[in-house]
Structures are given as C-alpha cells and as structure tokens.
Amino acid sequence: MDKAGRLQDLPVGSSEHPMRTAVPEFPEARLRELADRYAAAIAAKRRRVWLGAAVLIAVAIAAGWMGEVSLGNFVENFWRFPAYFVSIAPKFSFATAWSDLADWLWGLPRWARLLGDTLLIAYMGTLSGALCGFALCFLASANLVKSGTTVFVTRRVLEFFRTVPEIVFALIFVLAFGLGPLPGVLAIAIHTAGALGKQFAEVVENIDSKPVEGVAASGGSWVQVVRFGALPQVLSNFVSYALLRFEINVRGAAVMGFVGAGGIGQDLIEAVRKFYFTDVSAILLLIVLTVMLIDFLTERLRHRLLGLEGSTR
Template sequence: MQAAVTELPEPQLRALADHYDAAVAAKRRRLALGGVILIAAIGAAAWMGEVDPKKFAENFWRFPSYFISITPKLSLSTLWADLADWFWGIKRWTGLLLDTILIAYVGTLLGALAGFALCFLASANLVRSRTLVFVTRRFLEFCRTVPDIVFALLFVLAFGLGPLPGVLAIAIHTAGALGKLFAEVVENIDDKPLEGVVSSGGDWFEMVRFAVVPQVLSNFVSYALLRFEINVRGAAVMGFVGAGGIGQDLIEAVRKFYYSDVSAILLLIIVTVMMIDYFTEGVRRRLIGQERR
C-alpha cells in the first residue's frame, strides 16, 4: 500500500522556493565576486611581473629550440660510439648523483626527526598552552616559508662550498614541511586511547608514546618518504649555489653551452628520480594498506 503524498500549503511552498532562490543568488554573487578578485589578482601579478604577451609570443620558439639543441645526434651505425661520447662523464656524474641522493637522505632524516619532535608541541589536542602551540607553528612556518635554496645560499656563505650547506638547508625546510603535516595527522587521531592512558596515570610523554605514536607512525613514514622524493629533486638544484651534488656540473654545462652534457645530466637525474619515486610509492602503498587492515 502506497503512502499518501502530503502537499505543503502554497504559502509555505512559496517561502521555501524564495529561500532557495535567495541562496542560489547569494552563491552566484560570491562566485562572481571571487572571479573578479581572481582576475584582478592575475592582472596585478602580470603588471608587477611586466608580462608582455607580444614578447612571449615572439620568443616562445626559443624554448623548444633549446631542447632540440641539447638532443644528441645518434646514428644507428655508430650508436655505441655516440652513446659513449654522449655519456663521457658517466663515472663522475654517477658519483655526483650519489652525493645528491645522500644529501637528500641525510637532510630528510634530520628534518623528519625535527618535525617529529616539534609536531606534538604544535598539536592543539595534546598541548593545553595556546602560546606554545602558536610559537611552535610559527617556527615551523618560518622553516618551510623560506625556500631551501635560499637557506643553501646562506649556509654556503657561512660554511663554504660542499654538501653540508645542502644538508642543512634541506633539513630545515623539511622540518617545517613535515612538522605541519605531522601535526595535522596528530590532530585527527582518535582521542579514546589518550583518555585511556591519562586515566591510568600516564604522563604527557607516556600518552604520546603509547597513545599517539602507534596511531600516526605509518602516516609519518609515508609523508617522510614523499618528502624524500621532493628533496632528491631539490638537492639536484642545490649545486647551482655550490651546495654540492650534481647540480654544480649541470649549471656549469648550461652556462658554458655544453649541450650534450646538459641532456646527459638531465637524463640521469630524471631516471634516478623515477626509480626513487617508484620505490617509495610502493613502500607508501604497503604502509597505508597495512594501516587499513
């Protein structure tokens, strides 16, 4: 038996329809206002950046032309000789790539440890002092707001050329980035284990150790691996300011117009980053899968 359909009175239907129309109109006004602000921001950015569409169109051909220039000339009949000539510095470049990976690894490790230590102080659900939470979050913002290459340049001036400035720069920037991500994970945990540890007499450190860390550890490792991928690419650029790694040879080849060397080094960097991305992606998926079980 079908239930009877009850119709609302006409005045009530009209009031609901008017309310709906008003809500739709308000949403459209907000969208229009947002679009105007966006267009104004783009125009202001273009004006401040001295964007010249005509100049861009006239010189756009230089971009593909450069990639054509760095493409090596390979012939099937002399392929091995051409490849040997293209990768003439493979031994040196491989060593510099290893330095780059180690710079990224050590910097990521130090930054992840610092972010791990600070994230709990930046979590509002663990710390009652609003001042401590505010100060910790602002410190993490400072660490991740300043570009890592700027930190690297400052450390090069302080400590000289070499991998140390790159490690320190990556560590500071990673601490700020991972500290924020870790804190957001901590603030979204289940509070029941926390209440259980506290009610059984545990102090703050025991609450973090036994109630918080087991819930967030897999996510922490996943974020740290993702950051390691980013830092490998960043470490390759650190050499531009003398902070070690393969970037030093890359910027030298670019400046001296050694086209074949540029393409060879870029190809080595791309292949290395792809391999690291593939490996860390598999580890992250496994960690997330184990957590869901």
Template structure:
C-alpha cells in the first residue's frame, strides 16, 4: 500500500513538473513573439517611477502635493461637476444595458427556449455587444453624434448589455425547474411562465450583477472621456497631454476615492440582496 501511495505521489509530481515546464516554455515563446525585452524594461524602470514622483510633487516650491491642498486641488469644483457627469453616464448606460441584457437573457437561455435559431441569434447579438470594446463604440458614436455624454452612454449601454445578458442567461439556466414545469402544466403562456416561475428566482442575482457592472462602468466612463465621450476623462487626458502633473494626480485621486465609495456601497447592497434571496420566505 505504501509503495502504491508513493508511486501515485511520484506520478502527480511528474505531471505537475511537466505542466510547469510547458507553461514556462509557452510563456517564453509568447514573450519572444511579442518582442518583450526585460533589459529595456529594467533600463526604463527609473523613468516610470519618476513619473509617479512628479505627480506627487508641486510645480511651485517642489514640496509634496499634500503640503498645499489648496494649490493641488484648485479645480475641485470643476472636476467635481465633471465627475458627477461621469457617474451619470455610467448610471444611465448601466440601466439601459441591464434592461437590454434582461430582455435577451431569457431568450438566450437553453432551458427556456428550445428553438436553436432564436436562441443562437440572441446569443450572437450578446457576443457582438460584449466583444467589441466600449471605447470603439464610443469612437463610432462620437463621429455620429459629436462630443458629449451621449456617445459614452450608448457605448456603455451596448457593452453592458452584452456582458450582463451573458451573466443573466447563465443565472436563468441554473434555476430550479420545478416551478417552471408547474407553470407550464397549468397552462401558463411563455411570458407568464417567465414572470411567475423564473423571475422570482433570478431577480436578486440580476440586481447583484447589475450593481457590480455599475462599478466597472464608472471606471470605464472615465476612460471614455479620452475620446470625447464626456465626463472627467476629457480633463484628465488634457492634463496628461499638457504635462500638468499636479492636475493629473488630483483628478486621479478624486476618481479613486469615488470608485472606492461606490465599491463599498454596492458591496453592502449586493450582500443584502444575496442574503434576502437566501432567507426563507
């Protein structure tokens, strides 16, 4: 028995070693193909770190930015309004995307729709929406609608619809089938079956995923401003291009603090929703 145990252990270690060697070889091959140069990275590491040092150094006086908050955060009112625009862009885009993903998720679920053409069409639409980067959608809509928040809202809505539709459909496919079978046996129509047998089971998870997506979209809305899609990203990219280091640091600080607060609030709300779902009626 001991001999068999040792042999099994040697086999597992051998497989782990072979797997590690294969992964390392693939990583080296990928680095070679991508022309990754560790020596160049090491040479320019100082400049990379120096950039962040410049962000935290006042342009006048050479002290650290936190020693003179008045000069550092001189534009906080203007940036605050732009940050509010970013939050609204993320909120409206998430809401529209959640509605679209909600509607398509039931059609894309294999346990609710037996028609492979209808189900496949819904899935392909969701795949297209989440595969194309939202910044590409934003560039297209900026050309179509001009600068402003509308391109950002549309880009976030389309990408969120694809991502949330996929997550929602997976939740639907893991529901308890007994209420569905009972609704069908009683003669309920397909919409009525979804409304009374499926929706009560999935709604808390849907809300949880939508809140998580809102967190992601706040960050994305900041980036979409780089291409003129509204929000604080427009001022951030302008400060980066003009080497206004203190402004870059101040804007990044405001974005980071805002995202942290949103993360804390939505995390508590998600946990409450999951707990509400698990509590007996």
C-alpha cells in the first residue's frame, strides 16, 4: 500500500500517525499548575473588588455621619420633591386652553430676551476661557516644555481656576463690578480656562512625538514646534471639548443669575422666592428645551469634527 493509503488506514490516535506528534501535550502537573494560578488570580481580583466596595461604603457612611445627614429625614420628606413639581405645573382646562396657555407664558418675551442673554454669557465665557486654556495648555504639557517649574506652576494655576466653583467667582465679581452679565462672563471664563486647559494639556501629552521631533530637529523654534508639530494633531479634539464645555456652560450661566450675574436665572430665583409656581415651571421648561437643542446641535457638530457622524444615539 502506498504512503497516502497507509495514512488513511492509520487511526489519528495511533502512535505512528504524524498528527499525533504535531499536537503538543502538556503534562498533567503543568495543566493543574496553570489552572491553580488562574483560579488564584480570579480570587485575588474578586477580593480587590469586594475590598474596594467595602471601603467605598465605609467612606460614604463616614461622610454621611460627619455631615450629619439624616436618613430618616430623607425618607420622611422625600415626597416633597415630586410634590413640588406637581405644584408648579400649570392648570389647564379644555374650555379655556388658549387663555390658560397665554396666562402661563405671559412673560415669554422677557424670558426669551433673558434666555438670549444667558446664551451670550455662556458663549462669551466659553470663548474667552477656551482661548485662555489654549494658551496655557502647551505650557502645562511635559512633552513640549523641558522646564519642570513651568509645567508645575501652569498646572497649579489651571487647578485653581477649575477648583473654585463658578458661582463663587460670580459672587466675587458681582461685588467688584456690580450686577449684570459681566460677572457671569468672567466667572464662566475662568472656570472654563481651568477645565479646558487641563483637558487640552492631556490631549497634547498623548500626541505622536515624531512630528514634534522632526520640526525640532530641523531647527524650528518652540512656537513652530507647537504650530506645526502639535497643533495639527489636536485641533479637532480642542474644538470638540470646547463645544462640550459650551453645552455645560449654558446650564452654568442660568445659575449665575441666582447671585445677580445676569441671565434668566435672576427671574427664576425671584419666582421661586415669591412662590410664583407657574412662572417657575415656564422658565424651567424654556431652559430645558434650550439645553436639549444645544446638546443636539453640539453633539452633531462634535461627531462631524471627530469623524463620527454616523454614530448617533
């Protein structure tokens, strides 16, 4: 019988079959050792997860105890939260629907103007803060700046900008410049500079170093290294982060009015204090619809910038 026929007649498990020698066999002890190591790794991971959960729960309990948070008070008065939204809902009847709607939205022209002021405050604050964060982010990037002192100081400045809440900055600027939109713009600009500066710096530190090294090796200055080596790689991400921040700042600008920093928030807090419930619901509805529209538009634009136009929610 020829060789091919002989191979066909031999069973695969036969010691003479070549397929038997082609597949390596692990000793039983080696397989048992690998299984034990895998089981030990899984057990160690589970212990870390449980330990982390226990620490998180313990910290939450300690924070609640130190903050004098009363769980009983929360459970007892939780019903007030949905009850408030029920109380501010407008009352409509079928017979007088149009007149009820007109009464509910009686201040629409004024609220629309104040809402426009809020959008302008958010826009100017975002633009100013983004430009400031853009100027500082390269100085906070360790892969572009050799001076550790410069990087350290710039990062601390950005931390200060984003650590202080916007409303605290707004209170300070209201005392300095008086009531109006200027304190709101400055407060949002400073906080935005800190937040975007950090995000921009993290993007810069993750760029491909080859273009940067190429520009530097050809004798380019530091500004030229940033302009031609780093900026083309990060510009679309910068714009995407700025658009996302604008969406956040629209909500922040509405709160600025609570301390007299302009915008629709001033009328909202006044309606809350005077128990004008229907005015509260109307203003909240305008804010929610505006934020939803801006969220949709900025999301589409960000996806287009990042090449993700097809990945809609």
